[in-house]
Amino acid sequence: MMTAAHEPIAPPSRLLLLAETRAIWEAGAAVALWPLLQLAPRGDGHSVLVLPGLVASDLSTKLLRRYLQSRGYDTHGWGLGRNLGPRKGVEEGMLQKLEALHSKSGRKVSIVGWSLGGVYARLLASTRPELVRSVVTLGSPFTGSARATNAWRVYEGVSGQSAEDPRRMKHVRPTPSVPTTSIFSRSDGVVAWRCSVEEAGPQSENIEVVASHLGLGAHPAVMYALADRLAQAEGQWKPFDRGTFGPLVYPDPDRAH
Template identity: 80%
Template sequence: MTTATREHISPPSRLLLLAEGRALWETGAGLAMWPLLQLTPRGDGHPVLVLPGLVAGDASTLVLRRYLASRGYDAHGWGLGRNFGPREGVEDGMVTLLRKLHDDSGQKVSLVGWSLGGVYARLLASAHPDLVRGVITLGSPFSGSPRATNAWRVYEGVSGQSSHDPRRMKFVQPTPSVPTTSIFSRTDGVVAWRCSIEKTGPKSENIEVIASHLGLGAHPAVLYALADRLSQPEGGWKPFNRGLLGPLVYPDPDRAN
């Protein structure tokens, strides 16, 4: 996809936005499938920092973090209250926490970011690759027009900043130098899915799921993929094997647009 094409991406339709109500069902499905999700590979105990989406806080990532903890990871919320954008102190607070998790554990930290949290994760990985083991984003708008979402007005209202932020995006848009996975849904009602497409490479990939934007943090297909990706040994990363569960769970992310 060319830069010009990405800049003309439209936000998700009103129908998809209305369909975000299915997030309640998706959360229920994740909880119902909890016993089966315990069959995924266990982690090695390294720290995982989970960053929430716009206007959300650590409560929104509770299911996700408890699942990761059940798989053996040292999962942490960001501890900075609600995510009202990169206001004063937020970026410094994330860096301080990232350094603390790294120093306390003696291990690199995996970053999992939901929506705007994924934008932060890529920013952190770009600035501090020596502290970061890998990045996984969930429905994050890291490319394309800043207004190709149904949340840009909310962002500008709560952050007091323009959604057009070339200073930060020049660090966010390039693929981080660490293993990077973008999990996205073409039925996302908040973020245009084309803005979540990563350029695939030796250490970067896309995983497509069929989910709402608000349900990504507890959707069983997302939890399975997270456990699989985080279990990759440091220095031994391999692409996700979507064939294990088939196209009804993980459609081909590279199929024709």
């Protein structure tokens, strides 16, 4: 999905793909834990643009946006229907949405992208970094092989484009110049987790969770981490403190593979 082959990374196994059905239970856990999730840090009211994954629409991010709204953010879906890849008008539409949100509030906008939506988020941050406050991706394949996913055939079918896309990836692969967090799961059944690992730096990090790919946008551990990341004041970025909950909730992303 818009990645160029750099190393032989295999897509997730069929067993992990079958285990994606647990996404239903993960969403149920988020609803059950909703009162506890309200203990996450509150935001300062800045705008957050949430981009959906492949073949998904704003409906898929409704629960996540509702949660972020409850934490004090001005949340927005992308408003472009189903995500069928970077077809004509899609990139222009996202950029116009970003510019409109920035113009309306006079403040930088945080972008949250799920799967392919995270690839878009990094592309937007690369294109207009002066408008972006932070980027958080959820199981997004921004590095590694174009075919290290179980969705590349779907991507090519609905977008009409090759999964190999070096033109866009030269903007997506480098770490954005804004605070950047990649949330990923080693038990992701759609995207090979190594394709979602960011190079840690002065304002970039990885947060690992134990989740399905389809459940990342409705998983309680993801929701809490996301609220924590977005609540940071501009210019005061610090790495996520996973020690509060321990390795069962947030495993060490740097442990031996």
